[in-house]
Amino acid sequence: MKVLIIDDEEDTRSIAAMSLNIIGGLDVVEAENGKIGVEKAAAEKPDCILLDCMMPIMDGESTLAELLTNEQTKGIPVIFLTAKAMTSEIERLKRLGAVGVLTKPFDPTMLAGQVKALLGR
Numbered sequence: 001m002k003v004l005i006i007d008d009e010e011d012t013r014s015i016a017a018m019s020l021n022i023i024g025g026l027d028v029v030e031a032e033n034g035k036i037g038v039e040k041a042a043a044e045k046p047d048c049i050l051l052d053c054m055m056p057i058m059d060g061e062s063t064l065a066e067l068l069t070n071e072q073t074k075g076i077p078v079i080f081l082t083a084k085a086m087t088s089e090i091e092r093l094k095r096l097g098a099v100g101v102l103t104k105p106f107d108p109t110m111l112a113g114q115v116k117a118l119l120g121r
Contacts, residue, residue, distance in 0.1 A: 002027040003115065004044060006037030006063060007052035007081065015108055016050060016081070024112020034058025034066070042072040048119055050102075053082040053093075061096060068097050079118055081106065 003026050007013050010032070017028040029044045031037035035057050041049060049067070053060035060080060067073045077099040084090075085103040093101050100118035102111070 001048070001116075001121070002029065002044065002046040004029045004031065004037065004041055004046040004049045004076075005081075006031045006034060006040075006049060006055075006060075008033055008055040009052070012052070012081075012104070016106070016111060019108035019111045020115070023109060024116070026112060026115075034060070034063030037063055038066045038070065038073065041067060041076060042070060045072075046076060048077045048079060048099075048115065050081045050115070051078050051098075053080060053084055061093075064097055077119060079115060 003020050005013050005016050013030045017030060020026040020028050029040055029046060031040045033055050051060050051063060064078055080093050080098050080101045081104060083104045090101040102114055
């Protein structure tokens with residue numbers, strides 16, 4: 001399974017990538033902002049996308065909207081990875097089209113299992 005991580009924080013991307021790859025055995029592609037993330041999603045065809053909410057250039061919501069309107073990416077499940085953990089915010093992100101929301105800081109030993117659980121795998 002291939003996961004695209006879209007997050008402007010290099011440390012977050014690195015830790016998530018190592019966690020997903022080493023512990024979860026998943027292939028990982030990284031993007032440092034939403035614009036590059038949309039391009040990589042179309043080119044790489046990942047099985048899911050982990051998406052940060054607060055980023056420069058394109059925030060998470062704009063990136064999700066772009067992914068959902070693009071023929072090449074609209075079927076890719078998106079999971080937000082965000083520090084915004086309020087129940088109302090989580091529900092709002094799901095209504096926008098995310099399959100789930102995971103909160104930062106995340107437990108690197110649990111991340112792959114949480115992603116797989118949200119995808120039903």
